[in-house]
Amino acid sequence: MSKHRVSRRQFLSYTLTGVGGFMAAGMLMPMVRFAVDPVLKGEDTGDFIATPLKTTDINTEPQKVNFKFKQKDAWYESEETGTAWVFKNEAGEIVALSPVCKHLGCIVDWGTDKEHPEQFFCPCHYGRYEKDGTNVPGTPPLAPLDVYPTKEKDGFLYVGKAEPRKGA
Amino acid sequence: MRWVAADVEMFQKAAEYVDTVIVPLLPVSFDAEMKQHASMAEFTGLLTTQLEKQFRGRIFLFPGFVYMKDEVDSLIALNHWENTLLEKQFHHIFYVTSDSSWRQREKDLKGNVLWIPSLSLDQMQDEQKRTIVEEQVKQLLPLFIELWNEK
Numbered sequence: 001m002s003k004h005r006v007s008r009r010q011f012l013s014y015t016l017t018g019v020g021g022f023m024a025a026g027m028l029m030p031m032v033r034f035a036v037d038p039v040l041k042g043e044d045t046g047d048f049i050a051t052p053l054k055t056t057d058i059n060t061e062p063q064k065v066n067f068k069f070k071q072k073d074a075w076y077e078s079e080e081t082g083t084a085w086v087f088k089n090e091a092g093e094i095v096a097l098s099p100v101c102k103h104l105g106c107i108v109d110w111g112t113d114k115e116h117p118e119q120f121f122c123p124c125h126y127g128r129y130e131k132d133g134t135n136v137p138g139t140p141p142l143a144p145l146d147v148y149p150t151k152e153k154d155g156f157l158y159v160g161k162a163e164p165r166k167g168a
Numbered sequence: 169m170r171w172v173a174a175d176v177e178m179f180q181k182a183a184e185y186v187d188t189v190i191v192p193l194l195p196v197s198f199d200a201e202m203k204q205h206a207s208m209a210e211f212t213g214l215l216t217t218q219l220e221k222q223f224r225g226r227i228f229l230f231p232g233f234v235y236m237k238d239e240v241d242s243l244i245a246l247n248h249w250e251n252t253l254l255e256k257q258f259h260h261i262f263y264v265t266s267d268s269s270w271r272q273r274e275k276d277l278k279g280n281v282l283w284i285p286s287l288s289l290d291q292m293q294d295e296q297k298r299t300i301v302e303e304q305v306k307q308l309l310p311l312f313i314e315l316w317n318e319k
Contacts, residue, residue: 104225123313124226
């Protein structure tokens with residue numbers, strides 16, 4: 001048998017520390033969980049919307065892709081159609097641009113201006129954007145087109161909520 | 169821009185960029201044509217909403233001009249709208265309607281009448297409605313762009 005004998009006092013202090021530790025952990029764990037909750041939320045990908053576009057079909061020429069999402073306006077919930085201009089940039093990354101002109105909100109089109117076939121063009125006030133979405137100085141828009149965060153899932157393109165970028 | 173407070177605020181800040189108005193013309197009646205007139209209003213409403221989405225920054229979409237179908241004075245009332253709008257900074261007026269009687273009256277109006285035969289959408293699936301309206305809108309877009317390019 002072991003020579004090391006546990007006294008009554010030691011046994012009680014060990015058990016009390018153990019039980020106290022469990023209790024403290026039980027109280028602290030939810031608090032810590034609450035405190036770091038925003039960090040855990042960040043990984044949530046529920047906000048991404050599926051598009052009918054296969055990522056293998058994306059090439060360097062911008063193409064229009066429509067996707068559907070639900071929008072709630074006070075009481076009324078409706079299904080809205082969103083649009084993105086999708087292409088691969090020189091680095092091979094997928095870029096999805098919002099088609100909403102940053103001037104007054106018209107819908108821009110790719111290559112419809114005969115003099116500038118490699119630019120996005122807004123028919124309302126002749127605003128222009130480079131292929132990467134940067135606004136052409138001297139035209140009405142003052143900011144680049146918004147960008148959708150993108151990701152790939154099961155071979156299809158998913159887009160998030162369009163985010164603004166810093167002006168040129 | 170639409171006839172809602174937020175858009176009006178935007179309009180007041182950027183009025184010099186907005187030179188075109190769309191006024192939907194919506195007939196109302198209570199007889200045999202009642203249902204037909206309702207579906208006209210539905211169709212015209214969807215169509216003009218889509219048009220507004222495309223050209224939001226240059227077009228002001230007004231709430232519909234509603235009149236009783238047998239009312240003879242509707243032309244006079246619309247002339248009054250027209251004069252008020254032209255007195256403001258608007259240069260182009262488009263009337264979107266499914267009521268064919270406006271085609272004969274277009275000569276008495278300064279704006280352009282876009283007469284679009286109405287389709288009864290009530291039997292259709294949402295998807296189908298959307299495709300049809302988008303097709304129609306796509307065909308109307310060049311009309312606006314051409315008119316703007318004239319000046």
